[in-house]
Amino acid sequence: xxxxxxxxxxxxxxxxxxxxxxxxxxxxxxxxxxxxxxxxxxxxxxxxxxxxxxxxxxxxxxxxxxxxxxxxxxxxxxxxxxxxxxxxxxxxxxxxxxxxxxxxxxxxxxx
Amino acid sequence: xxxxxxxxxxxxxxxxxxxxxxxxxxxxxxxxxxxxxxxxxxxxxxxxxxxxxxxxxxxxxxxxxxxxxxxxxxxxxxxxxxxxxxxxxxxxxxxxxxxxxxxxxxxxxxxxxxxxxxxxxxxxxxxxxxxxxxxxxxxxxxxxxxxxxxxxxxxxxxxxxxxxxxxxxxxxxxxxxxxxxxxxxxxxxxxxxxxxxxxxxxxxxxxxxxxxxxxxxxxxxxxxxxxxxxxxxxxx
Numbered sequence: 632x633x634x635x636x637x638x639x640x641x642x643x644x645x646x647x648x649x650x651x652x653x654x655x656x657x658x659x660x661x662x663x664x665x666x667x668x669x670x671x672x673x674x675x676x677x678x679x680x681x682x683x684x685x686x687x688x689x690x691x692x693x694x695x696x697x698x699x700x701x702x703x704x705x706x707x708x709x710x711x712x713x714x715x716x717x718x719x720x721x722x723x724x725x726x727x728x729x730x731x732x733x734x735x736x737x738x739x740x741x742x
Numbered sequence: 743x744x745x746x747x748x749x750x751x752x753x754x755x756x757x758x759x760x761x762x763x764x765x766x767x768x769x770x771x772x773x774x775x776x777x778x779x780x781x782x783x784x785x786x787x788x789x790x791x792x793x794x795x796x797x798x799x800x801x802x803x804x805x806x807x808x809x810x811x812x813x814x815x816x817x818x819x820x821x822x823x824x825x826x827x828x829x830x831x832x833x834x835x836x837x838x839x840x841x842x843x844x845x846x847x848x849x850x851x852x853x854x855x856x857x858x859x860x861x862x863x864x865x866x867x868x869x870x871x872x873x874x875x876x877x878x879x880x881x882x883x884x885x886x887x888x889x890x891x892x893x894x895x896x897x898x899x900x901x902x903x904x905x906x907x908x909x910x911x912x913x914x915x916x917x918x919x920x921x922x923x924x925x926x927x928x929x930x931x932x933x934x935x936x937x938x939x940x941x942x943x944x945x946x947x948x949x950x951x952x953x954x955x956x957x958x959x960x961x962x963x964x965x966x967x968x969x970x971x972x973x974x975x976x977x978x
Contacts, residue, residue: 642850642853642854643850645847645850648843648846648847648850649843651843651846652839652842652843652846655839655842655843656836656839659832659835659836659839662972662973662977663828663832663835665977666814666827666828666976666977667827669814675977676978679973679977679978680973682973683969683970683972683973686969687966687969687970690842690962690965690966690969691962691966693846694842694843694845694846694958694962694965695958695959695962695963695966696955700774701746701753701759701760701763701771701772701773701774702756702757702759702760702763703759703760703763703764703770703771703772704771704774704779704782706760707771708782708786711786711789711790712789715789715790715793715797718793718797719797719800722797722798722800722801723800723804725801725805726800726801726803726804726805727804727805729801729804729805730804730805730806730807733805733806733807734807737807
């Protein structure tokens, strides 16, 4: 890199990093509180997922700078996640079927 | 990080820019250092590996009629004689987030060519990672002592152990490798390799502070994976 190009490298204000850092601490604290207060059922699962996705989004967007990257890179990285989402959906169905057949044949027997 | 400028090429914003970048008969990721693009693609493949682990864990847990061990009790730690649920895991989470924050600041100070500040922050990140690995080793030895094995455990479904050792072990390996590289990069930063543009040990590439950002991407990814492990393995 030439000297002229080096000077063009812009950085972001330190405030934004400190904000994201603080938010990550707060969100981690909240997700720990989900376990501390022993929330159960749908409330527990939805809270865990909300805090998880918020934390993951903040880390990727600001710490990994995806918020400032060009869409050509961002889209190449994020679209493959839909394949993982499909895989999760398939395996949820498969897991239910496996559990069903295990319990079913336990009572009905083989043959 | 930087606003890319390429002579003779007009950058467009948003999705029309994405279409133009992709179809420009040139490099596709414009203004992105090749090492950074390669790191991203490696991280994408690593995402798939960790996803496979977590999905197999989900499938294993969903398909067993035996009750799954309650992580809140299994990972409880006695503090002053009182069992606190997930205490060690919570501390590990905070340590990893702290190290992620110092890494983000190290990248910022690196681009501002603040050599000392960048070096100290990388060193702090490495020490955070080392603390994390140490606590994970403690957790492993505690569980092994309590009789958790990949094929059996005294708490419930026998699959628990194999998923636990596989997932946290693979993540711990990533952290350990990251710590080694953080120490190497801290040395290289303090020695001024990125200021002078000194060539690396295994590459003819001239040293530049973009390498700190590439290392940072890896380290943030390790933190990112822990967010998912924490949610699905320890909290769920």
